[in-house]
Amino acid sequence: MMPPAIKIQGLTKSFGTRQALRGIDLEIESGKSVVIFGPNGAGKTTLIRTLATIMNPSSGNILVDGLDLKNNAGEIRRKIGIVTHQTLLYNNLTAYENLEFYGRMFDVPELKKRIEELVSLVGMTTRVHDRVSTLSRGMQQRISIARALLHKPTLLFMDEPETGLDQEAIPLIWDPAPDETGRKRTIILTTHNMERGFELGERMLILDKGKIVYDCVRGVLDIAGLKETYRNYTRTNL
Amino acid sequence: MKRNALIVFSFTLMATIFYLIFIYVPTEAVMGIVQRIFYLMVPLGWLTMLAFIVTAVSSILYLQKKNQKWDILALSSAEIGVVFTTLAMATGAIWARPTWGVWWDWGTPRLTSTFILWFIYLAYFLVRNLATEEYRGAAFAAVVAIVGLADIPIIILSISLWQGLHPPALIFESGGLDPKMGMTVGISVIAFTVLYITLLILRVSMRHNEAELRKLKELTA
Amino acid sequence: MKFWSKVMTIAWKDTISELRTKEITSSVLVFTLLVLVIFNFAFGTNRDVLPTVAPGILWTTFVFAGMLSLNRSFIPEKEQGCLEGLVTCPVNREVIYTGKALSSLLFMLIIEAIALPIFSFLFNVPVLSLQIIVITVITTIGFVAVGTLFSALAINTKAREMVLPILFLPIVIPIIIGAVRATELTLTGESWSGLTSWLQIIMAFDVIFVVVSFLTFDFVIVE
Numbered sequence: 298m299m300p301p302a303i304k305i306q307g308l309t310k311s312f313g314t315r316q317a318l319r320g321i322d323l324e325i326e327s328g329k330s331v332v333i334f335g336p337n338g339a340g341k342t343t344l345i346r347t348l349a350t351i352m353n354p355s356s357g358n359i360l361v362d363g364l365d366l367k368n369n370a371g372e373i374r375r376k377i378g379i380v381t382h383q384t385l386l387y388n389n390l391t392a393y394e395n396l397e398f399y400g401r402m403f404d405v406p407e408l409k410k411r412i413e414e415l416v417s418l419v420g421m422t423t424r425v426h427d428r429v430s431t432l433s434r435g436m437q438q439r440i441s442i443a444r445a446l447l448h449k450p451t452l453l454f455m456d457e458p459e460t461g462l463d464q465e466a467i468p469l470i471w472d473p474a475p476d477e478t479g480r481k482r483t484i485i486l487t488t489h490n491m492e493r494g495f496e497l498g499e500r501m502l503i504l505d506k507g508k509i510v511y512d513c514v515r516g517v518l519d520i521a522g523l524k525e526t527y528r529n530y531t532r533t534n535l
Numbered sequence: 536m537k538r539n540a541l542i543v544f545s546f547t548l549m550a551t552i553f554y555l556i557f558i559y560v561p562t563e564a565v566m567g568i569v570q571r572i573f574y575l576m577v578p579l580g581w582l583t584m585l586a587f588i589v590t591a592v593s594s595i596l597y598l599q600k601k602n603q604k605w606d607i608l609a610l611s612s613a614e615i616g617v618v619f620t621t622l623a624m625a626t627g628a629i630w631a632r633p634t635w636g637v638w639w640d641w642g643t644p645r646l647t648s649t650f651i652l653w654f655i656y657l658a659y660f661l662v663r664n665l666a667t668e669e670y671r672g673a674a675f676a677a678v679v680a681i682v683g684l685a686d687i688p689i690i691i692l693s694i695s696l697w698q699g700l701h702p703p704a705l706i707f708e709s710g711g712l713d714p715k716m717g718m719t720v721g722i723s724v725i726a727f728t729v730l731y732i733t734l735l736i737l738r739v740s741m742r743h744n745e746a747e748l749r750k751l752k753e754l755t756a
Numbered sequence: 757m758k759f760w761s762k763v764m765t766i767a768w769k770d771t772i773s774e775l776r777t778k779e780i781t782s783s784v785l786v787f788t789l790l791v792l793v794i795f796n797f798a799f800g801t802n803r804d805v806l807p808t809v810a811p812g813i814l815w816t817t818f819v820f821a822g823m824l825s826l827n828r829s830f831i832p833e834k835e836q837g838c839l840e841g842l843v844t845c846p847v848n849r850e851v852i853y854t855g856k857a858l859s860s861l862l863f864m865l866i867i868e869a870i871a872l873p874i875f876s877f878l879f880n881v882p883v884l885s886l887q888i889i890v891i892t893v894i895t896t897i898g899f900v901a902v903g904t905l906f907s908a909l910a911i912n913t914k915a916r917e918m919v920l921p922i923l924f925l926p927i928v929i930p931i932i933i934g935a936v937r938a939t940e941l942t943l944t945g946e947s948w949s950g951l952t953s954w955l956q957i958i959m960a961f962d963v964i965f966v967v968v969s970f971l972t973f974d975f976v977i978v979e
Contacts, residue, residue: 311670312668312670312979313669313670313673314670314746314749314750314753315670315753316753346840349844350843350844351840351843351844351978351979352978352979353978353979355601371846371847371848372846374844374845374846375846377844379844381837381840383836383837383840384836384837385836385837385838385840385841386836386838386841387769387773387832387835387836387838388832388835388836389772389773389776389777389832390769390772390773390776394769394772398765398768398769399841399845401761401762401765402762402765402766402842402845402846402847403845403846404846428776444841598972598975651926651929654922654925654926655926655927657922658922658923658926661919661922661923662909662913662919662923665913665914665915665919666912666913666914667912667913667914668912668979671912671979674975674976675909675912675913675976677975678905678909678972678975678976679909679923681968681971681972682902682905682927682965682968682972683927685964685965685968686926686927686930689930689957689960689961689964690929690930692930692957693929693930693931693933693934693957694930694933696953696954696957697933697937
């Protein structure tokens with residue numbers, strides 16, 4: 298029996314006096330894809346960043362794959378990949394060098410082969426030895442996805458990844474290769490794009506003012522219903 | 536209730552010490568009336584250090600426990616500390632002028648170290664206020680305070696060595712002191728310490744109230 | 757030694773980036789030479805005064821050059837959220853600190869290695885002795901130990917170019933005093949034994965501030 302990919306209890310995060318997350322309880326099964334909707338300022342990015350260990354929670358328990366975030370941050374980071382609207386790439390280095398750098402930091406075995414694999418997957422083989430600053434935004438995002446997948450993470454966070462991504466690359470996000478151990482990757486994604494999110498998400502959450510206000514699995518609502526629900530919840534919480 | 540008693544006590548002590556300094560203690564033979572500044576200079580120098588140590592230790596506790604109250608204590612102590620530091624330098628200069636004929640003497644380790652400490656206080660506030668995300672200012676300031684605390688012994692050591700003096704000379708004046716003078720200095724240090732504690736308590740409680748108010752505003756927003 | 761291999765990876769990354777743009781080394785080097793020239797004019801043609809002020813000039817120059825260099829240390833990490841990229845790597849934060857400190861140290865030493873002979877040439881002062889090289893290396897380690905911490909802090913403030921000097925200068929005064937005095941003593945023909953107390957102060961500073969930085973770095977880069 299696999300431990301849940303994510304188990305959160307009572308997560309809060311405050312920035313000074315402002316409470317960004319006001320008590321989140323959430324359990325996500327391994328291998329599921331979860332889409333989180335919510336207005337700006339709802340706490341989506343804060344939630345993702347806290348789970349990705351970029352931020353420390355103010356209080357609460359977080360277990361990733363059964364491991365406690367407080368004590369096992371290093372091990373957890375090996376299992377997590379993150380894609381955001383920032384590419385996390387160094388402009389003065391080539392795409393290849395960027396991937397080499399992250400590959401080394403993550404102790405990726407047979408790095409050269411792995412890089413070639415991923416670069417081919419994201420369709421960037423011809424430009425891989427060019428400096429990142431010379432690549433278009435869309436190409437940079439593709440390399441960023443390759444970067445996120447280098448160490449074969451079992452858990453992938455994507456925070457509004459479609460910003461800046463070009464048309465051909467969009468499918469890459471919506472269906473990244475299943476992780477090579479045969480285990481289906483758990484995906485947690487935040488987006489403003491309701492249609493796309495609805496297509497992909499096996500489970501949908503609405504976050505507003507730091508709390509989860511709605512949680513359903515695919516099939517319960519159709520897209521119109523989802524939009525309606527979203528409007529209702531985020532309006533009444535004003 | 537207790538706070539008012541403390542304020543009265545502090546006020547009384549300060550009044551006493553001013554009496555002692557300006558009336559009771561005999562005029563020093565060599566320097567004359569100006570020497571009385573000495574009784575202010577010593578406690579001010581001591582408080583500069585004490586206030587900073589309180590700020591730094593509170594900062595360590597704040598970073599470890601993440602509880603706002605430690606940050607409030609650190610900030611309040613720093614606010615009082617920087618004022619005392621400025622006064623310490625001013626009295627130091629007023630003392631220096633008749634004694635050595637110059638307003639400032641880099642050769643005095645105490646004066647120079649106090650000046651550097653003043654800059655560290657300033658850095659504390661600067662970093663607090665200039666953080667791009669305001670809520671991070673407290674953590675940054677805490678780091679500055681901790682670095683400052685680690686640096687102070689080395690600063691004192693290096694400046695003393697530079698002047699060829701032993702560090703203790705920094706704090707204690709050599710030469711025999713008339714018992715009345717000794718007592719005055721002692722009471723002065725106590726009076727100023729009580730003043731510091733009083734001001735600290737007042738400032739901390741004021742900030743706690745401000746924080747409460749802000750929290751309430753947040754909730755009702 | 758996993759720690760060091762990751763540290764070297766970060767330092768490697770910074771070095772490649774710098775080799776490509778030569779951003780830091782070229783601008784800081786030009787700045788250093790300009791400062792030396794200005795000092796030359798500041799002291800006029802008074803050759804007698806030079807041996808006395810030479811140590812001061814040397815270290816003032818290195819301090820300013822150091823600040824410029826350290827200021828740039830975390831700028832590439834701020835673009836594109838790279839610092840977050842580093843934070844999500846399975847390494848302790850101290851690894852990040854040490855990696856950045858090491859690359860800053862390398863850049864500063866390169867600049868100093870070029871500046872010292874030029875200084876010797878311009879001011880006719882024999883600064884190319886082993887003693888001065890040792891003083892320079894250990895003092896630079898101190899600069900970098902404190903400077904990396906503060907640079908990471910300053911990057912998260914408004915007016916970051918102003919914040920770093922105000923944080924940095926008061927704290928490094930002890931090692932500036934140490935370096936200047938030790939350099940002075942060396943130039944007047946003092947042997948190693950005369951320098952020990954100053955060298956000890958500088959080395960103690962280095963150790964203390966690497967430790968303090970290790971303990972506080974996390975609070976500076978993670979919210």
